[in-house]
Amino acid sequence: MVIIVGSGAGGGLLAMELASANIPVTLIEKGPFIETKDAFKYYDKSDEGVDLLKTTCIGGTTLVSTGNAVRSLEDDFKKLGIDLSNEFNELEDDLNIHELNDSHHGISSNIFIKSANKLNLNPCKMPKAINEEKCIICGNCAFGCPVDAKWTSKDFVEIAEDNGAEILTNSEVIDLIIENDQVKGVKILNNGKKEEIISDLVILSAGAIGSGIILQNAGIKAGEKLFFDSFVTVGGILKDVRLNKEIQMNGLVTGENFILAPHFSTIIYDELKDKNIRSEDIFSIMVKIPDEPTGYIKNNKVFKNNSIKDGKYLAEGCAVAGFILKEAGVDPNTIKSTNIRGAHPGGTAAIGEVVDTNLQTKINGLYVADASVLPKSPGKPPILTILALSKRLSNYIIANY
Structure with a gap:
């Protein structure tokens, strides 16, 4: 049997692939099995001084991507x-990853692309794993799709269960069972009850924070080089732009040290409410950078500061975003910015430091397959890369099981 800890992009794909290959799988998820539309209720509370967006539920943060x-x-x-070329190609076909039709690009994404083009920034449409036939263009992508139009790891978990995988929800892995440098299973709290599940093959896919904590609790050196894909959102007033009702991040500008994408921010709206504006009048742009791994996990808590280089990259991205906003017609006197936040933690069990190229730790039979293993911050949405790494691992396990 294979134990998989966590049901996000990595864990969900592994559970599906292994179960479909008739390998017994037990998938352990700390959170509950929920309807996708309710995902916004399961955002985790950040540690003090850290603003990190992630959820705990079946499908993990893919539900609010x-x-x-x-x-x-x-x-x-x-x-x-x-x-990872073959894995990327297969996933792009299997998930029908593509630039969305013009019917699913609204006023704001068109303005973003047009304005960026005028500034010679070479914008493009963002590749998406969204089914246009199901999508109702409601703007709730980051809250949990109400019609399941976008792919999430929950889809894979359901396929895994149909193929015989055992799914344990509301179950937290609190420690690993290790004997003579061989993993033997996990210790869990299953709805508050302590249990042990025995297996000599365990895959941690609990996310960079969750996997890092589990590794540390087992005495394995990890969690010392944490990055966040730090980002801010800047924006202001542009009447009737209706970004809040569109598919989010539907355009893309790639700079040397940042990416930009249209992204509605309730924070900016809240700051401007006293100006008698509506949420439909906010046009804002996410500025995301590949931040340095200056964070760490200690005593089950997350600590993160941004470096001088991070500040420089954010300033560069915000300046370019400002030019796009001005070109789009946003009133410069209304432009606001959010605080620095994080959305894609990673690096806590990096390849070459904590795991080898097959994603195995120094403990035989113990693997990690999530953003923990990324060697550095991608500065881009990492889900497809996590899926590719996990698909590669599933092929390896199937061939050697």
Whole structure:
């Protein structure tokens, strides 16, 4: 039997692939099985001084992603001897990753692309894993799709269960069972009750924070180089732009040290409410950077500061975003910015430091398959890359089981 801890992008794919190959799977998820539309209720509370967006439920943070599906770190992995080309190709076909039809690009994404084009910024449409036939264009991508139009890892978990995988929800892995450098299973709290589940093959896919904590609790050195894909959102007033009612992040500008995408921010709206404006009048742009791994996990808590270089990259991105906002017609006197936040924690069990190129730790039979293993911040949505790494691992396990 294979134990998989966590049901996000990595865990969900592994559960599906292994169960479909008739390998017994037990998937352990700390959160509950929910309807996708309710995902916004399961955002985790951040540790003091840290603003990190992630959820705990079946499907993990994929439920509150915006369907973005871009390749990242492909060349970096090749330098490590990991070629993900086949995995990327298969996933792009299987998930029907594509630029959405014009019917699913509204006023704001068109303004974003048009304005960026005028500034010679080479914008493009964001590749998405969204089914246009089901999508109702409601703007709720980051809250949980009400009609399940976008792919989430929950889809994979359901396929895994149909193929015989055992799914344990509301179950937290509190420690690993290790004997003579061989994993033997996990200790869990299953709805508050302590239990042990025995297996000599365990895959941690609990996210960079969850997996990092589990590794540390087992005495394995991890969690010391945490990045966040730090981002801010800047925006202001542009009457009737209706970004809040559109598919989020439907356009993309890629700079050397940042990416930009249209993204509605309730924070900016809240700051401007006293000006008698509506949420439909907010036009804002996310500025995301590949931040340095200056964070760490200690005593089950997360600590993170941004470096001087991070500040420089954010300033560069915000300046370019400001030019786009001005070109789009946003009133410069209304432009506001959010605080620095994080959305894609990673790096806590990096390849070459905590795991090898097959994603195995120094403990035999103990693997990690989530953003923990990324060698550096991609500065881009990492879900497709996590899926590719996990697909590669599933192929390896199936071949050697």
